[in-house]
Amino acid sequence: MPSKPSARLAALTVAAVCSAASTVLVTAPAHADGVRIHDIQGDTRISPYAGRQVTDVTGIVTGIRTYGSSRGFWIQDPVPDADPATSEGVFVFTGSTPKGVAVGDAVAVSGTVTEYVPGGASSGNQSLTQITRPAFTVVSGGNPVPAATVIDARSVPAAYAPAGDPAANGSIDALPLRPSAYALDRYESLEGMNVQVSDTRVVGATDPYTELWVTVKPRENRNRRGGTVYGSYDAQNTGRLQIQSLGSAAAFPDANVGDTLAGATTGPLDFNQYGGYTLVANELGTLEEGGLRRETTRRQHAGELSVATYNVENLDPSDDTFAAHAAAIVDHLRSPDIVALEEVQDDNGAVDDATVTAGVTVTRLIDAVEAAGGPRYDWRSVDPVDKADGGEPGGNIRQVFLFDPERVSFTDRAGGDATTAVGVTKVRGKAALTVSPGRVDPASAAFENSRKPLAGEFVFRGRTVIVIANHFASKGGDQSLTSRYQPPSRGSETQRHLQAKAVHDFTAKILTTQKNAAVVALGDINDFEFSRTTEILEGDGTLWSAIKSLPPGERYSYVYQGNSQVLDQILISPSIRRGGTFSYDSVHLNAEFHDQISDHDPQVLRFRP
Structure with missing residues (x-):
C-alpha cells in the first residue's frame, strides 16, 4: 500500500482528541512524513517516533473498541517488513467512540505517536505505542483484514523476559527485542497486530470484568484440574494470555479453569493495566466445558x-x-x-x-x-x-x-x-x-x-x-x-x-x-x-x-x-x-x-x- 493515498480516493476525514488523562512518554515535538507502522513501532519497546507528529500512516482497520476509557481502533500494514522484531500493527486512540470507520477500511492516519502507560508511570507497567489526537482518511472499504499471526506453543519461547538494564534501573524498554528468545519480546513484537490462538485451555476463569485467561502451552506446569501452576519466581508460565472481546458482554462465555476455547480466537493484541498482553477478540472460539467440579474434603476422624x-x-x-x-x-x-x-x-x-x-x-x-x-x-x-x-x-x-x-x-x-x-x-x-x-x-x-x-x-x-x-x-x-x-x-x-x-x-x-x-x-x-x-x-x-x-x-x-x-x-x-x-x-x-x-x-x- 502506498504511504500517501491519492486525494481523489479520499472519502472521509475525522479528527479526534486524545484524553488529557493519558500518561504518555514523549520526546521533543517534531514532524515525520511517510513513515509506516513498523517504523513507528521500531525494534524496542519505545517508539523511535515517540512525541513526534506523523502524517498519512496507512493500514487496514482490524478492530474497533467502542467501550471503556481507551476507545479507538487498530490498524495494520498488510505489507510487512522482514524484521520479526517490528510490529505491523498500532492502536489509534480516539478518546470517544470512533465514527465513520469500519473493520476492513484502508485508512491514512495522521497524529502524534505516544507511549501510553496503563496505570501510570508509577505502576512500572510497559507502555503501549499508539497514535493520539488523530485525523484519519478512509481510502477504501471492504478490504481483507491482514491474516492473523498464530500464537502457539512453538512460537512462544520458554524464557520469559530478558534481564533489565542495570544502568536503567532494570528497565527493558531500550533493549532490542529478541522475539525468538523471550516470551515478552515475542508478544511485544506483535503489539497491535491481528493475532490468533486456537483450541486453547482456560487457565483463569471468566471474571466480573468479562475477561478470562488461556494458555497456548497446554503442557506448561499443568495440573490435573487444567490449571497452570506458579511454582517459583522462575516459572512465570510463558503461554498465558488474557482474552477480552470487542463483542457484547452478554455474549462472552462463562468459563471455568479446564474449559477450552475451541477453534480460533482472533483479534488485535493489546496491552493493558490489569493483564498485560491481551488478545481483544473480534472472533471468539466456542466454549467447550471441561467438567470441572468443586472439591470435597474427607470428614475428620473422631480422634482428629x-x-x-x-x-x-x-x-x-x-x-x-x-x-x-x-x-x-x-x-x-x-x-x-x-x-x-x-x-x-x-x-x-x-x-x-x-x-x-x-x-x-x-x-x-x-x-x-x-x-x-x-x-x-x-x-x-x-x-x-x-x-x-x-x-x-x-x-x-x-x-x-x-x-x-x-x-x-x-x-x-x-x-x-x-x-x-x-x-x-x-x-x-x-x-x-x-x-x-x-x-x-x-x-x-x-x-x-x-x-x-x-x-x-x-x-x-x-x-x-x-x-x-x-x-x-x-x-x-x-x-x-x-x-x-x-x-x-x-x-x-x-x-x-x-x-x-x-x-x-x-x-x-x-x-x-x-x-x-x-x-x-x-x-x-x-x-x-x-x-x-x-x-x-x-x-x-x-x-x-x-x-x-x-x-x-x-x-x-x-x-x-x-x-x-x-x-x-x-x-x-x-x-x-x-x-x-x-x-x-x-x-x-x-x-x-x-x-x-x-x-x-x-x-x-x-x-x-
Missing part, C-alpha cells in the same frame, strides 16, 4: 482435630452469599472443628459510621451453617480500632474463629482488645496465652493499616492447641510479571516480612515455654509457599508450611492472571509435623470457577494433637 482457613471476601450482612458459604463449610469442608475466617466485615459493611462490631455478620453465617446441616458454631474475635486495619473503607475486616463446641472448647482469658498485645505464660507447666482471644503485637509498625493476627487457645481431648489466624498485607502495588522492569519489584513484601517476623517470634516464645506445644499459624498469608515471607515465618524449624506436603500440582489456593498459586497457608509447629499423622487439603471450590463466592480456596489441616 480439623482446622481450616477460609477467606470469605468482605462478608457483611447485606451479602447474598451466606447460604453458599455455609454449604461450602458443611458440604465441602465437612464442618471443621475450627474455622479461621478472614475478611469478615463489621455489622454494616462498607458504611463508614464508626461501627466495628461484627456480631450480626458472624451470627448470620452461623445460622446459615446450622440451617445447612452443620454444627451450631460458637465464635471468638477481637473488634479492631475503626479504620485501622485496612481493607475496604468502612468495612473494618478482621479474623474470626468459629469452633464446634461439641468437639472443641475455647479457653477464654479476659483482657484481649484491639490494642492489647497477647503474651505467653506458663500454666501448670504448659504454654498458655495471657489473653484469649488476643491480638499479636497490635501496636507494631508491621501491622500498620493491616489486619492484626488473632490468637486463641483451644482444647481438644484434653490437649491445648494454640491457633494464630492471620491476614497479611496484600500484594497491591507490586509490579506485574509483564513489567518494564525485569525482574519486577515486589515492594509489598517489606511489610509482609515484618509481619512474618512478628508471628514467627510470637510462636518461638510459645515453643520456648513449651517445646512440644501444638501451634497452628494459618490464614491468608498473601504470599507463596516458596517466598521469603514463608521462610521468615518458618524460621529455623519453628513452623512449617503444610501445603508443601502436597504434590506440586496441588499447591495453590488462588488463581491470578492464569497462574494457580498459593496465598493461603497453614503452618504447623514441630510436634504436629513430627507426629506424622497430619493430613492437608487445599479444597478447590472457588478460585477456578467463574461463579465463585470468594476468590480464595479454603485450606484444611487434620491432625491428632
Whole structure:
C-alpha cells in the first residue's frame, strides 16, 4: 500500500482528541512524513517516533473498541517488513467512540505517536505505542483484514523476559527485542497486530470484568484440574494470555479453569493495566466445558482435630452469599472443628459510621451453617480500632474463629482488645496465652493499616492447641510479571516480612515455654509457599508450611492472571509435623470457577494433637 493515498480516493476525514488523562512518554515535538507502522513501532519497546507528529500512516482497520476509557481502533500494514522484531500493527486512540470507520477500511492516519502507560508511570507497567489526537482518511472499504499471526506453543519461547538494564534501573524498554528468545519480546513484537490462538485451555476463569485467561502451552506446569501452576519466581508460565472481546458482554462465555476455547480466537493484541498482553477478540472460539467440579474434603476422624482457613471476601450482612458459604463449610469442608475466617466485615459493611462490631455478620453465617446441616458454631474475635486495619473503607475486616463446641472448647482469658498485645505464660507447666482471644503485637509498625493476627487457645481431648489466624498485607502495588522492569519489584513484601517476623517470634516464645506445644499459624498469608515471607515465618524449624506436603500440582489456593498459586497457608509447629499423622487439603471450590463466592480456596489441616 502506498504511504500517501491519492486525494481523489479520499472519502472521509475525522479528527479526534486524545484524553488529557493519558500518561504518555514523549520526546521533543517534531514532524515525520511517510513513515509506516513498523517504523513507528521500531525494534524496542519505545517508539523511535515517540512525541513526534506523523502524517498519512496507512493500514487496514482490524478492530474497533467502542467501550471503556481507551476507545479507538487498530490498524495494520498488510505489507510487512522482514524484521520479526517490528510490529505491523498500532492502536489509534480516539478518546470517544470512533465514527465513520469500519473493520476492513484502508485508512491514512495522521497524529502524534505516544507511549501510553496503563496505570501510570508509577505502576512500572510497559507502555503501549499508539497514535493520539488523530485525523484519519478512509481510502477504501471492504478490504481483507491482514491474516492473523498464530500464537502457539512453538512460537512462544520458554524464557520469559530478558534481564533489565542495570544502568536503567532494570528497565527493558531500550533493549532490542529478541522475539525468538523471550516470551515478552515475542508478544511485544506483535503489539497491535491481528493475532490468533486456537483450541486453547482456560487457565483463569471468566471474571466480573468479562475477561478470562488461556494458555497456548497446554503442557506448561499443568495440573490435573487444567490449571497452570506458579511454582517459583522462575516459572512465570510463558503461554498465558488474557482474552477480552470487542463483542457484547452478554455474549462472552462463562468459563471455568479446564474449559477450552475451541477453534480460533482472533483479534488485535493489546496491552493493558490489569493483564498485560491481551488478545481483544473480534472472533471468539466456542466454549467447550471441561467438567470441572468443586472439591470435597474427607470428614475428620473422631480422634482428629480439623482446622481450616477460609477467606470469605468482605462478608457483611447485606451479602447474598451466606447460604453458599455455609454449604461450602458443611458440604465441602465437612464442618471443621475450627474455622479461621478472614475478611469478615463489621455489622454494616462498607458504611463508614464508626461501627466495628461484627456480631450480626458472624451470627448470620452461623445460622446459615446450622440451617445447612452443620454444627451450631460458637465464635471468638477481637473488634479492631475503626479504620485501622485496612481493607475496604468502612468495612473494618478482621479474623474470626468459629469452633464446634461439641468437639472443641475455647479457653477464654479476659483482657484481649484491639490494642492489647497477647503474651505467653506458663500454666501448670504448659504454654498458655495471657489473653484469649488476643491480638499479636497490635501496636507494631508491621501491622500498620493491616489486619492484626488473632490468637486463641483451644482444647481438644484434653490437649491445648494454640491457633494464630492471620491476614497479611496484600500484594497491591507490586509490579506485574509483564513489567518494564525485569525482574519486577515486589515492594509489598517489606511489610509482609515484618509481619512474618512478628508471628514467627510470637510462636518461638510459645515453643520456648513449651517445646512440644501444638501451634497452628494459618490464614491468608498473601504470599507463596516458596517466598521469603514463608521462610521468615518458618524460621529455623519453628513452623512449617503444610501445603508443601502436597504434590506440586496441588499447591495453590488462588488463581491470578492464569497462574494457580498459593496465598493461603497453614503452618504447623514441630510436634504436629513430627507426629506424622497430619493430613492437608487445599479444597478447590472457588478460585477456578467463574461463579465463585470468594476468590480464595479454603485450606484444611487434620491432625491428632
